[in-house]
Amino acid sequence: MPEKQKINILWFGNDLRIRDNESLFKVMQEDLPFLAVYIFDESFLSSTQFGFSKIGKFRAKFLLKTVLDLENNLKHKNIPFLKKFGQTQDIFKQISEHFEVEKIFCQREWTKEEIELENQIKPIFPDVKWVKSYSQLLLETHFVKEKLDKIPLLFKTFRQKIEKDFKIRNEFDSEHLVYDKSILDLRINSDEITLQTLGFDEFEMHQSTAFPYSGGEKNGLQRMNHYFFKTKNLSRYKETRNGLIDEDYSSKFSAWLANGSLSAVSIFHEIKKYEAEFGGNESTYWLVFELLWRDFFKYISMQYRNKIFYQNGILDRDYEFKSDENLVNQWINGETESDFINANMLEIKNTGWMSNRGRQNVASYFCKILRQDWRIGAAYFEELLIDYDVHSNYGNWMYLAGVGNDPRSRTFNAEKQAEQYDSDYKFRNLWLK
């Protein structure tokens, strides 16, 4: 039997970019050639414990475009790329039949399903060295550990400690490295993957969506350039971020951040460039402040692990939740007693998008007024949101349910919120017509 070629693997997950990609940077430094792999795992098509899908059509479409863009970028660099649909362990088994794999480079994950997936692969490569990077974070873990023994319950404490001698790493220059190695005989073909493969029909985006974008690093970088340098909307961010209609009230970076086609570190450095050119103000600071919220929820889930999925949350707080299918369906279909809640729920149902103001209100209403199990609402968001991110979604839901990082457990008053943020009924008229 001919000897198998020795290679490394670059296993893409939620780090679907070539700019500031630590794993790509590191695998490029190796002597061995490498194979880049992305797998649409079949478990995508299964349901969560509350009967919702793990991924809905909006995020699926965004993800397909993202992977296509990555494929093009890798092609330009002559990096061999395998795009597959199936069970991750089967595909890795196939690779192991053809190659001797020395190292696997990937993003570090710490949530339940991602760890389970990794554990299925480990027996296939018992001798492989895993090289993992925390590339989803803005703050480096050693910097956070220096500042804090433990992640505090309150964001305010976290932020204040972090902001003293605030340091963010430089970007990894993965984008400009030249690749000059080759895989001799790949013998495994990529799959043609469409929305149908993932179980959905083709569809057009809703004309009133506030998020009319396609996936992919190129589009994410374009959006950043538009929001910062072309329109200077960044200088107005703090005043506009509670908006409900149209594209520019907030950055809309979340979907690219969630699947890693934009890096939080790159965004940070672009903000600094912008401030150097046009001056900083409360708004430019506030976008960094929001990126810190994102990191905060990631560090919270790192500390509390599976507790972020428990009904009593990280506070272990006993909470009486009901589970009434009719009430849940009324909430989903925009048929509650509040027109503001209904408009927001119709927005997400039709577009996969909802503003931060909307998300806070509908989640609070679900937990505190309808008194339903917050995990049902979180699972619905998991299916629908284009920008679903496990840490931000479960962190924010726990927060609003009163079992997470807001021990005061406040309730939003939807009527007052509607008066304040939609006094002219524009938003409600858009979705309730």
Ligand SMILES: Cc1cc2nc3c(=O)[nH]c(=O)nc-3n(C[C@H](O)[C@H](O)[C@H](O)COP(=O)(O)OP(=O)(O)OC[C@H]3O[C@@H](n4cnc5c(N)ncnc54)[C@H](O)[C@@H]3O)c2cc1C
């Ligand atoms: C119930 C609920 C569920 C949510 N689920 C998600 C989710 O699955 N994925 C997700 O990315 N965000 C989630 N968020 C946070 C927030 O609503 C979105 O990040 C934000 O609306 C995205 O719009 P943007 O990119 O224009 O945000 P901007 O206002 O422009 O903020 C810039 C970035 O900061 C981060 N950010 C802002 N607010 C928050 C926040 N409250 N928590 C964590 N990060 C934040 C995001 O990465 C965002 O892209 C949720 C909020 C609530 C209340």
